[in-house]
Amino acid sequence: MIDTSEFLTHARVDAEVLETWIEAGWLVLRQDPDAGGFSDVDVARAQLIRDLQEDLGVNEEGVSVILDLIDQIHGLRRTLRDLISAVGEEPETTRHRIVTYVRERRP
């Protein structure tokens, strides 16, 4: 865990900007601020927000939409990954049945 001033340095943003990001729901403070409040995930997420705004010229509404979709994608990816590994634990015949089922439905 890292504290706010460390976070501001790593993420290269100022406190005012951080405030607006939290208000917009782009960053979420951890429940226990004494433990630091931020983690590497937040630094990477801040870097993404800066890339979107500065490098790609995305406006504020655009950033919200993109973050929301990215969060959904990662939720889906994580679940899909877990499902795939669960399928991998099944006996060969079950695996085969599931893979065939999925393949037949692909366009």
Add this chain to the structure above:
Amino acid sequence: MSADPYQVLGVNREASQEEIQKAYRKLAKKLHPDLNPGNKKAEENFKEVTAAYDLLSDADKRGRFDRGEIDASGAERPRQRYYRDFAEGDGAHVYTSDAGFADMDGMDDILSGIFGERGRRAGNFRMRGGDVQYRLELDFLDAINGASRRVTLPDGSVLDVAIPPGTRDGQVLRLRGKGTRGIGGGPPGDALVEIAVRPHPYFRREGDNIHLDLPVSLTEAVLGAKIKVPTPAGAVTMTVPKDSNTGTVLRLRGKGVPRSKGARGDEYVTLKVMLPEKHDPDLASFVSGWSNKDYNPRRGMEV
């Protein structure tokens, strides 16, 4: 990397800085690793594009490259860590959203069977609260001069609405954060208040100007007078020039609708000459002896 940066960005050697930035943004939107979480190759291409942009967007470096003083190698940015590298880890659970499959039939049962609680609830779904719409009726002068209104909402809470001076009929005031609460820590929505302005018995509004039909007596019209005239901000004194007539329009500068920065529109006063309401024998005998009593105001109508 030693590919030609101009080729990497797909621009010619004379390209302006704007063209270079445009080309870069177009490619970066396609290739940014966080916009391609499942595509490892995107990262390689993105690095190449970013390095080319870093070189060409810096006028000094670009000049040295063009003169052959430096080559394109060694221009790569230090490798940053991308969000996707964390997004499926445990630390990212506050962001990761299951909204992408929340509507799938049967998914709840299957997932709750496999993953326990996490599969059942919609993850850490964050959403901005909804906007709520209200309609507020205002008296004409309150809309012109500005006012404050307290609105009681269906849930019993109260909302103070500041009506800015010059508010128009049909205008929608947005009260940030006064809508429904956000979900999962998302920001609240806004309250949208649509204003309906009730008509005034004698003022009419056109844009930022006020129009008024003003009755004047025969004496005031013929001889001229100083009279009191209502304006949205209170009565003012106006001079009616002698020989005024019904339809004469007088302008009161700056007595109309307030605009931003203290300016105001004008009030246009259209005179309406009124004869006394009851029969007046004096007036009748005066007009009978009036030398110009054959004046015909309908000359232009061919009757």
